[in-house]
Amino acid sequence: MDISVVIVNYNVQYFLEQCILSVKEAATNLNVEIIVVDNNSEDNSCSVIKEKYPEVKLVENKENIGFSKANNQGVKIAKGAYILVLNPDTIIAEDTLDKIIFFARAKQNLGVLGVKLIDGSGKFAPESKRGIPTPSTSFNKLFGISSKRTGKYYATHLDENESGIIDIASGAFMFMKRIVFEEVGGFSEAYFMYGEDIDLSMKLLHKGYQNYYFASTQIIHFKGESTDKNSKYLKYFHDAMKIFYKKHFKLNLIYDFIMRIGIEFWYLLKYFKFNNVKKTRKPIFNLLYLGDDELIVEYLDKKYLVIKESILDDFSEIKKIIKNNKIDAIVFDNSRISNKKIIEHFQELKNEKVVFKIHPKTTNFLIGSTCPNVRGQIEIIE
Numbered sequence: 001m002d003i004s005v006v007i008v009n010y011n012v013q014y015f016l017e018q019c020i021l022s023v024k025e026a027a028t029n030l031n032v033e034i035i036v037v038d039n040n041s042e043d044n045s046c047s048v049i050k051e052k053y054p055e056v057k058l059v060e061n062k063e064n065i066g067f068s069k070a071n072n073q074g075v076k077i078a079k080g081a082y083i084l085v086l087n088p089d090t091i092i093a094e095d096t097l098d099k100i101i102f103f104a105r106a107k108q109n110l111g112v113l114g115v116k117l118i119d120g121s122g123k124f125a126p127e128s129k130r131g132i133p134t135p136s137t138s139f140n141k142l143f144g145i146s147s148k149r150t151g152k153y154y155a156t157h158l159d160e161n162e163s164g165i166i167d168i169a170s171g172a173f174m175f176m177k178r179i180v181f182e183e184v185g186g187f188s189e190a191y192f193m194y195g196e197d198i199d200l201s202m203k204l205l206h207k208g209y210q211n212y213y214f215a216s217t218q219i220i221h222f223k224g225e226s227t228d229k230n231s232k233y234l235k236y237f238h239d240a241m242k243i244f245y246k247k248h249f250k251l252n253l254i255y256d257f258i259m260r261i262g263i264e265f266w267y268l269l270k271y272f273k274f275n276n277v278k279k280t281r282k283p284i285f286n287l288l289y290l291g292d293d294e295l296i297v298e299y300l301d302k303k304y305l306v307i308k309e310s311i312l313d314d315f316s317e318i319k320k321i322i323k324n325n326k327i328d329a330i331v332f333d334n335s336r337i338s339n340k341k342i343i344e345h346f347q348e349l350k351n352e353k354v355v356f357k358i359h360p361k362t363t364n365f366l367i368g369s370t371c372p373n374v375r376g377q378i379e380i381i382e
Helices: 013-026 045-052 067-076 096-105 135-142 178-183 196-206 231-248 253-276 294-301 315-324 339-348
Strands: 003-009 032-038 057-060 082-086 110-118 164-166 173-177 210-221 286-290 305-309 329-333 355-359 365-368 377-380
Touching: 003 013, 003 067, 013 032, 013 045, 013 096, 013 339, 013 365, 032 045, 032 067, 045 057, 057 067, 067 178, 067 196, 082 096, 082 178, 096 110, 096 173, 096 210, 110 196, 110 339, 173 178, 173 196, 196 210, 210 339, 286 294, 286 315, 294 305, 294 329, 305 315, 315 339, 329 339, 339 355
Parallel strands: 003 032, 003 082, 032 057, 110 210, 286 305, 286 329, 329 355
Antiparallel strands: 082 173, 110 173, 164 210, 355 365, 365 377
């Protein structure tokens, strides 16, 4: 077995199915198993996997045990030489697995490998590559101070399109040898959610391994679909920060007191930010459909003014269509367009102020999410 893909799921049935489909498309040249650990979802996640994807290994927890414990559960039954810890709200390209395993096999001292993440609006996610969040770098991040010297929080020594050595990889996509993961004890189960990816990355560094950012493949990470951005989310993050700094940076009583004040200050800033953020969606009137499924066109025609196009690669022409027809949203049909091409479209059209939606092949829904503070919207095709 080459790769075991471990996906922890909690109430994101549609994103999970889209993710599984993308992994299956990327696994044609390798021996890959998919393991889903479900944290007691209240939607139909488990029944969908059993009915449509019986080859997927499913672990059904009777309670939400958190991200760290659930991933450790998945790795325990994994058979792959490498593991990929993957968030359910992601889409990988058809050549992602081929590229990362080729890169990984060439590294003698590989810790964890992360890739270039883009969000649901096509923008680069800076958390794809990070430095160690020391008190000074965290202070600079909190107050928006960034330069080549002070911007170490997001590893600014590397351009977003430049592969290289980093300190911290994102928990949305973490690729490593299974024996290395096991050597450092996996994810620390002191963390319920958040902070565990930083902690694991640092454990690997302390063991002498090197962590890498690999920019030659890109994936979509819709961000935050499994967790509403509310006071509960803030508590998880708040608790994770306290655990992390106590474990890695507690030096003396004065230092510890200053860090505690800083964490509480951060909490208050985030609390007021999330309570005041505008959680509204842009209304959609004019829609561009890139595909050839007449049933989907018929469905869309009932709700929007639809323009159907078969143009797939001419970005300048697509931009003209968007401008001339005042397009609000684009639907990419995965039955017609590969995941890799969809990811390219997201990046090329990110400044066009349009909403992106995807019809995953073999499904009856449209899916997309453009804002980390608002849950993604699902449309069932009827």
